[in-house]
Amino acid sequence: MTSGPDHAREGTQAQADAPALEAWTDRYRSFLALTGDGIARFELDPAIRVDDPEDEQVERILKHSRIAECNEVFARMYGRNPAEMTGHTIGDFVPSDDPARLKGIREFIRSRYRLVYSEEAHALGEGSTRWISGSALGAVQDGFLHDYWLCLRDITERKRAEADRERGERILEAVAFCAARLLQPGTWRSQADEIVAQLGRAAGAARAWVAEKEQEPDGSGRFVFRSVWGMPGWEVSIDDLRFRGGVSLADFGLQRFEEDMQAGRSVASLVRDLSDVEQSFPARMGSKSFAAVPIFTGGKWWGFLGFGETRYEREWSAPEIEALKAAAAVVGAAIERERAHEALRESEERFKRLSGAAFEGIAITEAGTFVDANEQLAGMLGCQVADLIGRPVGEFVAPEDQEIVEGHLQAHSEEPYHHRARRSDGSLFPVEVRARSLPYRGRT
Structure with a gap:
């Protein structure tokens, strides 16, 4: 069999196409490589x-x-x-x-x-x-x-960023829930377990807790756990022997952690990246990674809000940490508010005891109306303390001295002045008055 003209033309065409095919192949290989x-x-x-x-x-x-x-x-x-x-x-x-x-x-x-x-x-x-x-x-x-x-x-990084953002949003939603809870009547500790559980679930953590730093008589520090939560399978209670009574900072090598918290720095780490002594407490709890954000009250470090992961080595993202900081701020504000209320209650109690022991008549007024008084003043005016509360001060002032008293009340004067007081039976007697503006039950 001999080759005809068609075969010759095909061979010639193949030779002509070879450089183009080689160039295309080179471009294809370059694309795969780049x-x-x-x-x-x-x-x-x-x-x-x-x-x-x-x-x-x-x-x-x-x-x-x-x-x-x-x-x-x-x-x-x-x-x-x-x-x-x-x-x-x-x-x-x-x-x-x-x-x-x-x-x-x-x-x-x-x-x-x-x-x-x-x-x-x-x-x-x-x-x-x-x-x-x-x-x-x-x-x-x-x-x-x-x-x-x-x-x-x-696309792992993109998916991780999306998941971090979504988790941060869930934590912020939980923060709003916590803020609403903490505004309800009662102490912050009465709401703490539900709040910590809500935050732990929102963060997708295995465990969550709130711990307070307490000072020992010898000057050393101890973390006392006030509320703890664990997801199903990783439950933990406040009576857990691993931290009941508190955790000594010195015994578990937590001094560096304390320094970071006191300086307002959040801490997030894989447990294996810590020193041997620093690993002792998280390893004792079975944690593979953790995150903690400081809680401040009145500008002072109080303790921390912590989250532990026992299932895998979790890397905590910046959006998550920022959301957890917001949660810690809400908890700190609730503790500070409760402390302020307690301090106010104690102050009012001291005032009552002091005014009860004084020889002078003492009263608290608001907008010219009695809101509180001691027994001595009530006795001077010929009535009981309960008879004074809610009544205008002017009812116990001589008619001709009303302008004197009204002028001092309107001017918020703190200078002593004299006028004649009127008893409940209508009799008059001279008094010297000294007034001070002061906060009382959240008002001035």
């Missing part, structure tokens, strides 16, 4: 009939699609180089018993082998997850899928 996406081409042997049931197609793709070529990015996703990946089936690195990992393959088949974008989570163990987005394009000929291209992109 792209930030993982790209691989899979060949199917035997080819898959596109009309076969979906489950059969999934099984054959796992067993019979082998990597013909891939770039460095694709290989690194699986801890290998391109040469080590070539020839492997997709089933070698996609578990066939994980429905989530098979989701992309099923979407590829249902899209008639033109999957534009799909996301799936790959569990890596120890609580960590890698998120991958993928697109795939199959080559179908005569009703059979012969090969396909797969393009993967690691």
Whole structure:
């Protein structure tokens, strides 16, 4: 058999096309090397009939699609180089018993082998997850899928940022809940357990707690846990022997932690990154990582709001820490408000005792009306203390001296002055009055 003119023309054309083909191949190889996406081409042997049931197609793709070529990015996703990946089936690195990992393959088949974008989570163990987005394009000929291209992109950082932002928003929602709770009647401790539980759940932590720093007689410090919470499976109670009675800062090497808290710095760490002595208490609690934010009251460090993770080594994000700071500020404000109320109550009690022991008549007025008085003043005016409360001061002033008293009241004068007082029976007697403006039950 001899070659005819057609064969000659084909050979000539092939020679003419060779440089263009080589240039295209070079561009293709450069693209694979430079792209930030993982790209691989899979060949199917035997080819898959596109009309076969979906489950059969999934099984054959796992067993019979082998990597013909891939770039460095694709290989690194699986801890290998391109040469080590070539020839492997997709089933070698996609578990066939994980429905989530098979989701992309099923979407590829249902899209008639033109999957534009799909996301799936790959569990890596120890609580960590890698998120991958993928697109795939199959080559179908005569009703059979012969090969396909797969393009993967690691979107873990984006997904992590989204999750951190969402978790921060959940914590802030919990902060609003806590603020509303702490405004209700009662002490902050009566609401503490519910508040700590709400914050722990919002943060997605295994445990949460509020601890107060107390000073020992010898000057050393101790953390006393006021409220604790644990998710199901990691429950913990306030009577837990591991911290009941408090945790000595010196015994557990927590001095550096104390310094950071006192300086207003939040602390978030993996337990394994701490020194051996600093690991002792978190390890005792089974924590693998933790975050703590300081609580301040009246400008002074009071204690901290803490969160522990026992299930995996969790990295705490900046948005989460900022949200936890807001939670600590709400708790600190509630403690400070309660302290202020208690101090006011004690001050009023001291005033009552002092005024009760005084020889002078003492009264508290607001807008010219009696709101409180001691027994001595009531006796001078010929009545009981209860008879004075709520009555205008002017009722106990001689008519001709009303202007004198009214003038001093309006001027908020604190200078002593004299006038004639009127008893309940109408009799008059001279008095010297000294007045001071002072806060009383939140008013002045």
